Amino acid sequence: MTYAIEATGLTKRFGATQALAGIDLAVPQGSILGVLGPNGAGKTTAVRILATLLRADSGTAHVGGYHVVRDAQKVRETIGLTGQYASVDEDLTGRQNLVLIGQLLDLRTPQARKRADELLEWFDLTDAADRPAKTYSGGMRRRLDLAASLVGRPSVVFLDEPTTGLDPAKREDMWDVVRSLVDDGSTVLLTTQYLEEADALADEITVIDHGRVIAHDTPDGLKRVVGGQRLTVRPADPRRIAEVTAIVAQVADTEPDSPARGVVSAPVDGDAALTAAVAKLGAAGIAVTEMSLHLPSLDEVFFTLTGTRRGESAEPESEDAA
Amino acid sequence: MSAITTTDASVFTRPHVRTLRHALALAKRNLIKTSRTPEQLIDVTLQPIIFLLLFVYVFGGAISGGSRHEYLEYLLPGILGQGIAMGSVALGQNLNADIEKGVFDRFRSLPIARFVPLLGAVFADFFRYLIVCVIYLGFGYVLGFRIGTNAVATVAAVALSIAFALCFCWISVFIGMKARTSGAVQGIMFLLIFPLSFGSNVFVQASTMPGWMQAFVKVNPMTHLVGVVRGLMIGGPVLSHLGWTLLWMGILLVVFVPLALRAYRRRA
Numbered sequence: 001m002t003y004a005i006e007a008t009g010l011t012k013r014f015g016a017t018q019a020l021a022g023i024d025l026a027v028p029q030g031s032i033l034g035v036l037g038p039n040g041a042g043k044t045t046a047v048r049i050l051a052t053l054l055r056a057d058s059g060t061a062h063v064g065g066y067h068v069v070r071d072a073q074k075v076r077e078t079i080g081l082t083g084q085y086a087s088v089d090e091d092l093t094g095r096q097n098l099v100l101i102g103q104l105l106d107l108r109t110p111q112a113r114k115r116a117d118e119l120l121e122w123f124d125l126t127d128a129a130d131r132p133a134k135t136y137s138g139g140m141r142r143r144l145d146l147a148a149s150l151v152g153r154p155s156v157v158f159l160d161e162p163t164t165g166l167d168p169a170k171r172e173d174m175w176d177v178v179r180s181l182v183d184d185g186s187t188v189l190l191t192t193q194y195l196e197e198a199d200a201l202a203d204e205i206t207v208i209d210h211g212r213v214i215a216h217d218t219p220d221g222l223k224r225v226v227g228g229q230r231l232t233v234r235p236a237d238p239r240r241i242a243e244v245t246a247i248v249a250q251v252a253d254t255e256p257d258s259p260a261r262g263v264v265s266a267p268v269d270g271d272a273a274l275t276a277a278v279a280k281l282g283a284a285g286i287a288v289t290e291m292s293l294h295l296p297s298l299d300e301v302f303f304t305l306t307g308t309r310r311g312e313s314a315e316p317e318s319e320d321a322a
Numbered sequence: 323m324s325a326i327t328t329t330d331a332s333v334f335t336r337p338h339v340r341t342l343r344h345a346l347a348l349a350k351r352n353l354i355k356t357s358r359t360p361e362q363l364i365d366v367t368l369q370p371i372i373f374l375l376l377f378v379y380v381f382g383g384a385i386s387g388g389s390r391h392e393y394l395e396y397l398l399p400g401i402l403g404q405g406i407a408m409g410s411v412a413l414g415q416n417l418n419a420d421i422e423k424g425v426f427d428r429f430r431s432l433p434i435a436r437f438v439p440l441l442g443a444v445f446a447d448f449f450r451y452l453i454v455c456v457i458y459l460g461f462g463y464v465l466g467f468r469i470g471t472n473a474v475a476t477v478a479a480v481a482l483s484i485a486f487a488l489c490f491c492w493i494s495v496f497i498g499m500k501a502r503t504s505g506a507v508q509g510i511m512f513l514l515i516f517p518l519s520f521g522s523n524v525f526v527q528a529s530t531m532p533g534w535m536q537a538f539v540k541v542n543p544m545t546h547l548v549g550v551v552r553g554l555m556i557g558g559p560v561l562s563h564l565g566w567t568l569l570w571m572g573i574l575l576v577v578f579v580p581l582a583l584r585a586y587r588r589r590a
Binding site for chain 2: 073076152
């Protein structure tokens with residue numbers, strides 16, 4: 001198999017913090033790898049190393065077949081990078097930002113303008129094209145960031161938490177864009193804090209924590225380990241929690257647990273469980289303030305994989321350095 | 323990507339030409355940013371006007387023994403030198419603030435020469451120095467300053483001042499890369515610019531100073547730049563100062579360009 005991104009044994013230390021403690025990654029050409037992990041796990045450090053912005057202390061990495069240190073310029077010709085750090089210039093308009101990047105990629109000015117227009121249209125920014133980027137909403141900013149990384153039609157795209165802070169509708173728009181990149185033949189490495197997002201997009205998921213890979217699997221494989229969808233119910237009246245627990249137990253056919261006071265949660269098999277629970281709660285006359293069907297949260301994933309709740313570990317939480 | 327970077331003209335792909343083109347594109351970015359926040363130009367527009375007023379009308383009479391006009395003729399070519407040195411402070415401050423933002427990482431992920439964003443910023447600074455020169459000459463004219471030579475000599479004086487500024491500003495770039503905050507850049511640069519501009523022939527003739535200070539004035543690059551500019555604008559010898567000025571420009575480039583680039587690589 002040809003890997004568009006291949007890294008072995010990457011380590012990086014910032015002062016006293018071991019940001020990466022030996023990471024292996026492999027992304028087959030034309031696929032999406034989701035790198036899942038909490039803040040400070042080392043996701044951003046790994047992406048910065050692969051995108052030639054940072055040098056690893058040890059280990060090797062190739063992107064598009066090029067060595068990230070020896071052939072850094074070739075790697076830069078291959079990649080597009082979007083993240084909280086690789087962003088656009090707020091004082092420039094959306095169009096000026098994209099044209100500038102086109103010019104830096106050696107497009108002649110008319111070509112750069114044409115490419116900017118195409119991207120502005122694709123990302124639904126045509127109306128805002130001539131406004132300074134600092135006037136954009138969060139969602140527009142992310143779209144412009146992403147558009148900026150696609151000016152050179154990169155074959156490998158790094159997306160560092162592309163949807164963090166976006167509302168659910170905007171998130172789905174972003175997911176569609178990511179899918180269309182892969183349809184066009186690009187390879188995508190996407191970091192995220194949401195299993196939901198990795199599940200929706202990725203062909204394979206690598207879970208990292210404290211600079212190490214703690215799991216690597218397909219989304220289905222990972223869900224088999226950490227559990228699939230869960231049904232969570234919070235009754236409006238906390239005194240009726242026992243009745244709710246009984247109903248959820250019946251629907252889920254297993255003993256529910258209580259992840260927080262006044263909340264009942266249990267793994268379920270499919271969407272039907274939600275409808276069944278709604279019917280039974282309605283029949284019993286129990287009002288709820290919260291009711292959802294969702295994949296395990298990052299905390300739950302980590303609890304299953306490592307046996308410790310995040311925050312209980314002895315090591316202090318550190319922000320992704322650099 | 324190779325499909326769109328392929329261009330027909332071979333000049334387009336020669337490395338130096340490419341880098342120059344990238345630097346100009348980035349210089350344009352800096353100019354757009356300045357045009358969006360024109361208050362960034364206060365230090366090269368209002369500040370020279372205030373300095374000129376203060377020095378001519380507060381100190382002028384005392385220094386020249388009464389003839390303010392004579393002092394203006396002496397002062398203007400000198401304060402121009404101070405003005406361009408002061409004008410370079412903002413470059414380091416802006417780069418210092420810029421580099422913490424995401425856009426520099428974007429540039430660094432592109433297949434362009436690493437130092438091009440710095441070069442682009444320096445290119446854009448050309449216009450700030452041109453503004454300083456125009457403001458000083460224009461406002462000086464209003465106050466009664468008259469060129470004693472001719473237009474060609476004056477243009478040469480302005481050109482040399484700007485060329486000197488484009489060498490001197492690499493100190494600001496270097497400090498901008500080294501300092502932790504943009505406020506610190508200003509503090510450090512002023513610490514350097516005050517002795518250079520006051521410990522020179524900018525404001526008073528060196529013959530009034532004690533010997534040790536005269537020794538400093540003699541090696542001070544500002545003295546030599548101002549010597550040439552004064553000669554070109556109001557007449558007098560030029561050549562000996564010109565040699566020293568060009569030598570200093572070379573030294574500034576040879577020392578501070580590599581230092582700035584190294585600091586940039588470490589910082590970013």
